[in-house]
Amino acid sequence: MLNKEFQEIYKNIELMMDEALKNSAHPYRTFSLASLEGKSPNLRTVVLREFSFENCFIDCHSDIRSPKINEFRKNDKFSALFYSSEEKIQLRFKGRVEIFHKNNVTKERWKSVTPSSKRCYLGPYSPSEQLEKYHPNIPENVKFKNPSEDDSNVGYDNFVIIRCHFNELDYLKLKYSGHLRCKLVFEKKNINAFWLAP
Numbered sequence: 001m002l003n004k005e006f007q008e009i010y011k012n013i014e015l016m017m018d019e020a021l022k023n024s025a026h027p028y029r030t031f032s033l034a035s036l037e038g039k040s041p042n043l044r045t046v047v048l049r050e051f052s053f054e055n056c057f058i059d060c061h062s063d064i065r066s067p068k069i070n071e072f073r074k075n076d077k078f079s080a081l082f083y084s085s086e087e088k089i090q091l092r093f094k095g096r097v098e099i100f101h102k103n104n105v106t107k108e109r110w111k112s113v114t115p116s117s118k119r120c121y122l123g124p125y126s127p128s129e130q131l132e133k134y135h136p137n138i139p140e141n142v143k144f145k146n147p148s149e150d151d152s153n154v155g156y157d158n159f160v161i162i163r164c165h166f167n168e169l170d171y172l173k174l175k176y177s178g179h180l181r182c183k184l185v186f187e188k189k190n191i192n193a194f195w196l197a198p
């Protein structure tokens, strides 16, 4: 059971994540997700698609052909970084990734992907593949319009959910009167919290 100070922080994070899921302009709507490419860190921006404190996960969507999927298959450890310059709050999550592909979760989620986003999974090339010449990696017929349902469903085979199961959260709030920093550690249904020097 968290004490009152940590409970307030927890509730505030939950509120901000909820807001980010509803509002695409929210600073937490995108975050930096790190994997390991061999021994080197590899970062990219992704869109927040789902968040659960109760079940300790963050979801983003991707294309199975993108290099990060192989990187996570070789080493499932991740770090995810959020920053809001409005709230001056940085969140740093750590844990292990699970990749969902063509299962019940992706099947259900695919229904809520907008037709415009579904276009991203129709690219003839693998994301990050080297090209002979420029190509936007979306088919010509959907360059200026959304695909029909039948056309977009071809993209389902490439669609994956990257589920980031976190077990650690490093929270930092910048404040003139003294920054605030703490760590939350998630173990099964227990949460331990302690202060860190900012």
Ligand SMILES: Cc1cc2nc3c(=O)[nH]c(=O)nc-3n(C[C@H](O)[C@H](O)[C@H](O)COP(=O)(O)O)c2cc1C
Pocket (backbone or CB within 6 Å): 030, 042, 043, 044, 045, 046, 047, 048, 060, 061, 062, 063, 066, 067, 068, 069, 127, 128
């Ligand atoms: C604002 C923004 C949002 C992005 N969202 C995603 C996303 O949700 N999923 C994704 O796979 N790539 C997303 N990208 C592209 C990635 O940052 C990256 O370029 C791409 O996924 C290839 O990454 P990889 O070679 O590390 O696999 C986004 C890029 C930007 C700039």
